[in-house]
Amino acid sequence: MRRVAVIGTGVIGASWAAHFLAHGLDVVASDPAPGAEARLRADVAAIWPTLAPIDGASPDRLTFTADAAEAVADADFVQENGPEREEVKDALFAVLDTAARPEVVLASSSSGLLPSVIARGCPEHPERVVIGHPFNPPHLIPLVEVVPGEKTAEKTVETAMAFYAGVGKRPIRLRQELPGHVANRLQAALWQEAYSLVERGVATVADIDTAITHGPGLRWAVLGPFLTQHLSGGPGGIAHVLEHLGPPTEAWWRDLGQVTLTRELVETLVAGVDEELAGIDRAELVAHRDAVLTALLAAKARTELP
Template identity: 50%
Template structure:
């Protein structure tokens, strides 16, 4: 109870510590900086700071275009960023911690325990894990009640969604606090009622990803055809209404009831293969080569800029900025 009473209210968080500064962690750093927070970052890699500054600098153009929050520096994203070499120092300064280490369960367990030991007891510790449940990861923490999943989507500095869910030892108050914090920080939040492996969005993405790999492996579709089928097909509808409302409209005036009654029997048709295909060297090479062809000489930085401009345009068109 004392930890709860001394916890900073979500709207009063000023310093966010980001542990891990890769693609996801660095994306979080850029986002929090754009929202006016002071960010303290830690990553054990020797070139972590250089990579982080490159990522933040690349993202800042899009974030400035989207609109910076009061307190963010319009001239330099690095004014409110401190990169420190010591994890204990980084955690000691935090009002909130976002961990974004690689998806390795043993690493997550050890790192979260280290973060827990170094962070003031009233501070919430959130993990960006994309698949592990907090119940699996919090087992070595002395204070597991303040550990929670805050699962973002790449790039975290642009995609609004965060899925929040606690583990078996997580306090319900911490789940509620974390959801409130992310909403105050400008995120769209799903507060999950219970842990599900892969959460919600990743499970749906995974089904599509597996079917795409099957089609490439069987020579049924190319990488370019698969991407075009989504960007110029269902993806346009999904940016406005999700798959459930999309199928609701497919039922015409009868809505989902007509859709299920009319097309329900086709659910038994063996269209999809939800088991993962074997990732053979041939399949790997086909996917890699297809992506290179589709990129058409555009660098990763070029593609990131193109993606970011498109996401901002969609957000603006939908009135979600």
């Protein structure tokens, strides 16, 4: 594949575009919003220094059109990043389905919508629709969740998995479609308890961020929750952990908080983040995040297990 269409050029779309360009692909981007092209080119230019482009890669291989049909007409792969609303997806995918060649995969970056729902907008070729959900920022975070729908062809899944792997991603295939897929559901479970702990006054927003970034988050970035748990069991591994710590863990589950995002709780969370940042602006925070992620990914690549 040489030419990728990026449909929708907000935060996720711009990051995808930069990533594809850095891997030597031609990118044609489309977004109907006024000023979208200028913003996209500025975003790609800002991202470019954080990347390690392959030989021949260049931001100059980016083209833009406001017409989504024109963007996908000659594309070999389509990455859609439109608003997370069913009616918008339906209208957009109807255009993409008509304009793209029948064999071209239409992958959506949707963070929560089901692929079967999105595919309803494709009356001609629903079999080529799949979720290809990245994590922000896609130009740095390797994970992509590939989720087929009821009518998705096996060849579509195989093509998407191979494509993402070929541009340096770590794709996983889901065996069932669920709202929020896998990683967002795991995050949502943690957020539920984090919000509850703040609401109950157990810890501050900053305390909880510290607890994760200087505690389990470090281990999860290396091995994930299951292998981390396995190592905590010593020679007996995860079997020992489940036998001896399973019952108290179940008791904790029963005690986890159930929260509603009331106006008061939202205001508390926002105020907590403002206090934690203490005058650090967004650009500085993003630069810090990207620098640490880049160093972490480089360390993981150097030390990855066979």
